[in-house]
Amino acid sequence: MKTRYLIIGAGPTGLGAAHRLKELGADDYLVLERHGHAGGLAASFRDDAGFTWDIGGHVVFSHYAYFDALMDSLLGEERLEHQRESWVRSHGSWVPYPFQNNIRYLPREPRWECVEGLLPGNRSEAAPENFAQWFEHIFGAGIARHFMAPYNFKVWATPPELMQFNWIGERVSVVDLRKVLKNIILAQDDVAWGPNNTFKFPLHGGTGEIFRRMASLQGDRIRYGQEVASVDALAKRVTTLDGLEVEYDVLLNTAPLDRFVAEWMASPDSALVEAASGLEHNAVHVAGVGLDIREERERNSRCWMYFPEKDCPFYRVTNFHNYSPNNVARPGEQLAFMCETSHSAHKPEKIDELMDRTVAGLVNTSLLDQSRVDDIVTRWETNVDYGYPVPTLSRDASLRAIQPRLEELDIYSRGRFGGWKYEVSNMDHSVMQGVEWAERMVTDTPESTYSWE
Template sequence: MSHPTAAPPDAERKIVILGAGPTGLGAAYRLQELGYRNFRLVEARGKVGGLASSETSPNGFTYDIGGHVLFSHYEYFDRLFDKLMGDDYQELVREAWVWMCGRFVPYPLQNNIKDLPKEVVLEIVMGLVEAQKTPLDLDAIENFEQLIMKQFGAGLAKYFMMPYNFKVWAHPPRMMNKEWIGERVALPSLQRVLGNVILDRADAGWGPNNTFKYPRYGGTGGLFERIVPYVKEHLQLERAAARVDLDAKVVHFADGTTESYDVLMSTLPMDKFVGMTGGAAPTAVRDEAARLRHSGSFIVGVGVDRPADTSKCWMYYPEGDCPFYRVTYLSNYSPEVVPDYTRQHSLLAEISHSEFKAEDRETVVDRTIEGMLNTRLLRESDVDKIVDTYVIERDYTYPTPSLERDAALRTIHPWLHGHDVYSRGRFGAWRYEVGNMDHSVAQGVEWANRVVLGEVEEELTYQAKRGC
């Protein structure tokens, strides 16, 4: 990613960016960095950050929209973080766990099964041995469930991989493709697993985020709020896009106003954006957009009037004794997310929902507290010490890497680009693999470099190669 500073000759083209989440903010920041001035960044909500924003409850507890951590694949993002945050951040060593069989086991589970009951260890090891008797033939594997069975075996599939992945994705793994996992799932080495069991060896260091950063103030949203001073002259809040006229190149907003453009970047969910184009979308594009799948979430924050008694960061929950799939000790990330860190701590639970996994909004707080008691996050004596509960609800939190997804993207992106529209971001690109905060910022930055400088979007090269 190059970083020139001079504005190009065609800077008079008007750019409109829909959505001031990480991708929209990344694009806007890069445009102003390049000296480009003719752009507008428009956000429907009253604050920036999108799914990476944070909210503060009436009782003064700050909660993120999910368990975010900051680790980066990009030098540009690292430099931007350092510039924006200065010394106002915490640097932490990951301490992640899996709650299973009535105990906490170090993450990743597949490398630490020695801590499970012996009969479960035997079942997992035998399943892994059986699964890896024959070489992996990816071409013969049709979906994520088949990959789980072939790579992890029946034991790990039964106890963790199948129930956990349904909990987090709210879709059966058989409906998901096998291409998305990348570095996000630790594929097991039989030699490593057996060595850890026989030698009683702990093995918790795997993963791209074994150390991470976190803003000291304002949660993850505190990082993105610091971009605002650089783009504020171009930023408009509380202005929701309602319809897009692709022929006239005009965005119509819910408040009755309009905005013309020469180039448009949308970070809105791709299926919603296609719907906003009305009859302009061909039947094939509308049909493919309707095939895109996603899940939503209830994010439940719980504030407790006692200090945390652990250094844990986050925990995974595959079993049915709780509704959540992950809980974060958010106050362990920063003392500033609770009113008084010396006597309080906070927990952040994530519960997914979809057409395949219904969740009751009215009972989600009570079920979350019950689940925290069941899994020893809370003691019975803590119930009277709960001083805050807060629910954040979002209908779009995970873009599902479904079997239909890639074919849909190959149809929709070229059609949009033919109208000078670029769909980017976690739900704009609809690629979970590049949906972390650093990925999302990089999408915006690389898009700005593409439009202004003619560079290739490295983060979305697969689209560029297909004429997208």
């Protein structure tokens, strides 16, 4: 089999690329997907109890007019819009997000420690060299100790000392001492920060419904159940475990870059393999816990919650019943807690114990009363080996070594793990990486979302 454009992966980036190629009239393309479904990490699943679950907490917000128009065409009116309401559980209190802007909710002693760390002369003025030094430099010792350090280790499963901070951009709200003090003294909240302070969500089918609909437009251009076994970059040929051989002119890879280089490439370049060893990632266990609502007090309007402390394994819980009433089997009558726990060599977890620990954590953090544990009607879980690409100190050097060499071979690697840049791996970013790659191939338009430089 021969095709001009071969795409590995029918996740957001691969589907974005296929969609745009088709729009541009470049019809000679094929997508290989190892699973029997599309969506990648943005897929959704319906369990035996009738609950729908995502692979973690996805929300739809956008930086791009093209992406907005695409969502309009795919979902139309079949989506809901929400005002973000997110909280941090700390010291037995619920603190509105961003934590650093709303420390007035903390008990007095940690509240003072957070303010004290922000006072003139208490923050290091030396230029930070890693993420841990950066958040002490920006937020002071108190906020670092009570939130930034423990939370970031829980979510990344990587010591912040091993991470860079250039990725941060709009993802972390920095802090202003005057604003912090004003919020405390005037007892006012500051919760509107961030690009996702409003977001949308499909009415039916979870986040995966978006990509099911995108994939349905591709027909037989997507070959499911075709996991890549090898890539012969010189012969420009991909072979799958199922025995399918596809020759190509140009290859778009959206699978994990480290695996592509170290495991799939025939006669791999030792320099590329060494560079790939500098790419680190975590894994994420997603546990869905569903139960019937017994009393009205069990409801709350929160969208999602962050958990920096050690009384639970998860770093985030999403009230998935609030995203769409159809995420539960009986809309309006059930709760769906979607809980995420990271793990890695730096932070090992016993996967077979995580569901029980998750339920205990829901009790410890007041989301679930102990008397309700026996009322749980569904426990759904999945573990993904590649959860987040970690922006380590070695990442950028690895990408600068790998990506130009691949492009010399007409291989382009994009997407959350194909591009390995967390800062451009939101849903909109990921789709647009594929769209912009297609435009570069067909119209020679430069890409703007992804760069390794």
